Amino acid sequence: MLGGYGGFGGRLSRRLAEAGHEVVVAGRRLSEATRFCSGLPGCRPLVADRNGELTALFATERPALVIDAAGPFQDSGYRVPKACAALNIPYLDLADDRAFVSGIGTLRADVPMISGASSVPALSAAVARHLAAGMSRVTAVEAAISASNQAAAGRSVATAILSSVGQPVPLRRGGRASTGYGWQDMRREHFDFADGTSLGRRWVAIADVPDLSLLPKRMVGRPAVTFRAGTELGFQNLALWLVSWPVRWFGVSLRPLARWLLPLQRLTAALGSDRSGMVVRVFGVATGRRVERRWTLIAEKGDGPEIPTLAAAILAERILAGACSPGPRDAGEALSIADFQPDFMRLAIRHETREIGQPDPLYRQVMGSEFDRLCPAVRGLHDVLRDGGASGHATVTRGGHPVARLIAAAVGFPPAGEHALHVSFSEQDGEETWTRDFAGRRFRSRMSQRGQELVERFGPLRFRFVLIREGRGLRMVMRGWSCFGVPLPLALAPRSDARETEDAQGRFSFDVPITLPLVGLIVHYQGWLTPPNGS
Incomplete structure (x- = not known):
């Protein structure tokens, strides 16, 4: 697994090792890979650079499956999946970059190659399909994720966030192509259940994810799709919103500052909570009624960072069991909500679906x-x-x-x-x-x-x-x-x-x-x- 000792890769490595698989934990720094594998049965370290020459390495190791959890996937190209395709090695990644995930189908492969096995688009699209079932027309899909401030992420996640701040985000609104901007159009989102359990209202802002390209063409009515993300602490979102404006005005990039984002985040690690949330809202017409169907997830006890790894673990098991058809594709249609339920039950994760009637025009x-x-x-x-x-x-x-x-x-x-x-x-x-x-x-x-x-x-x-x-x-x-x-x-x-x-x-x-x-x-x-x- 590339990036197998990182923020999400480490969680996935542990999950697969505990399931009885031998996991080769690969990354640029052997010392960190060795430290991670120490005392973790079923794991062994390996030096590998996802941006380097991989074909010879894969030919030597002959893995049953290559999982790319390293990132960042923004502007990274398809070096890793192409190396896998050349050797007929199945491939899986946790990418959430819109262009990378949406374009995986342009490759040619005779083995399973699945991109986006993470919160987006694997889980988010599964939820959207569930909510839209039986609708004759879908007019809008709106989703948001709010991460716990105590949810530590790796440098690749920091790079992905800063790469999108203030950058143009192609959207579909008003029945045609439109443009938003990363970390703008902020609003407060509710993360709550009918029984009163709630994260309160948290700030979220526009994020560029694969769903924005994938969902409109896969849902009846070609709906407007919006995705927002945010951190738990409002002042962090406000800071990103403020710096998004000079990026938008002057065309600069914050990506070089990624190395400083995690140290800054650690300064506020004692603030906030260990609770994360996700909401997906689908608006449309079902049996002649105007409705909003809303799916809400709340993760507690610090289990929120496990969610981006769940789809990859499920699909890895299927690929290794020979239960996945060959060919490259995104993970947006690979799973259902029911596939995630066993893992949700083992973790401190609850979810709920509600239907809310909408007023007349x-x-x-x-x-x-x-x-x-x-x-x-x-x-x-x-x-x-x-x-x-x-x-x-x-x-x-x-x-x-x-x-x-x-x-x-x-x-x-x-x-x-x-x-x-x-x-x-x-x-x-x-x-x-x-x-x-x-x-x-x-x-x-x-x-x-x-x-x-x-x-x-x-x-x-x-x-x-x-x-x-x-x-x-x-x-x-x-x-x-x-x-x-x-x-x-x-x-x-x-x-x-x-x-x-x-x-x-x-x-x-x-x-x-x-x-x-x-x-x-x-x-x-x-x-x-x-x-x-x-x-």
């Missing part, structure tokens, strides 16, 4: 049963559950009055002309955020319910509308407005006789003119939208 909450009488295109566009999007075309006309131009510029309305249009929808806690992208010119508004009215917010301005069904279409009629919460005279309000309907091609059609008393036209945009699948 915002527009239906405002309109009641009238919403159900709208045409399918209008109902479908407003059926937002956590994430959604639609693309189409818009024609924009702008007013010529200087005040109209000033208002349009302040809000971010697009220039006059023909535009490719994409609208992203994000829903949370009864509020929807609409981001309209007119050929690169974006403006955003937030919508919520107030009694039987829809409230749309542009910065400090709030506009109240009633939603009126006209035939099978929809009309928005303004009933009031305010700025910084101060009501303003309706006579001075912008006029917007906005309408939505379905065109002859079955597409969502919109017509939104906005005028201002004494000023005239500010902007008028009209066109059509369809969801990503064209339905």
Whole structure:
């Protein structure tokens, strides 16, 4: 095992040795390998550099299986699996690097070669599939891991963390490709059970993992997938968030600082607890109901660091028993939750699955049963559950009055002309955020319910509308407005006789003119939208 005496590799070496296997504990430093193997039956040390020449070494040793637990896998190439393939030696790794795991299938091998046998994507994808079972449409998958502050990790983990801080992270949001940034978009995540057991709310931030590439194409509806990670102590996450900005702005890398991260972490080792957590949330439609299915795991007594090794131990046993089919692949579809259960029971690890019903779409909450009488295109566009999007075309006309131009510029309305249009929808806690992208010119508004009215917010301005069904279409009629919460005279309000309907091609059609008393036209945009699948 490469990296067999490291943070996770050491745990896996012990687990396999205790199961009766002979484990060759390999690494760059013979002294550390020897120290690790001392007093551990079934283990013997060996010098090996995963970045060096391995084919001759493997030919001499002829292992039944090579496990790479060394890392870091970022920008490492496939030197190790290629050496294994050349000698028909099965291969397994604990990689969590997105590019490395997602690209393993490009190799050729006549023996099992499995990448990503760790918390991600092996466990996380198994959980997501379990939660999505029976759903006719999955709109979003959100996962997070929070590690105990007392969970010691090796230098390769530190390198992986710092390699991603502030770096671009390709995401799928709003029905299309988007970009986040490592260790940004922070939020507090709940790690709790129905019986009250809880880790409380912990800070987590965007992390780049294989699931972001693998899950959208493997789940019905091509959902938005987000993964966040964090440490137990909030100030550590805040520090990484702060340094992520200069990395994002100036394109520098923190990877050379990895050697200092572990010593700094050890200075705070006495703080925090020995409890780690993981949560996976899947949003979708099951038997006609809008639901969130949530899986929560809490590890206590310092057993959290064992979790990244469990999938590798299970798959190693299968490979050695001849129970794995040949060929290279990621571990995202290799295991089920049931495969992990025996190990969870032996450790201080509990997990729980809950289903939480989700409210009706915002527009239906405002309109009641009238919403159900709208045409399918209008109902479908407003059926937002956590994430959604639609693309189409818009024609924009702008007013010529200087005040109209000033208002349009302040809000971010697009220039006059023909535009490719994409609208992203994000829903949370009864509020929807609409981001309209007119050929690169974006403006955003937030919508919520107030009694039987829809409230749309542009910065400090709030506009109240009633939603009126006209035939099978929809009309928005303004009933009031305010700025910084101060009501303003309706006579001075912008006029917007906005309408939505379905065109002859079955597409969502919109017509939104906005005028201002004494000023005239500010902007008028009209066109059509369809969801990503064209339905």
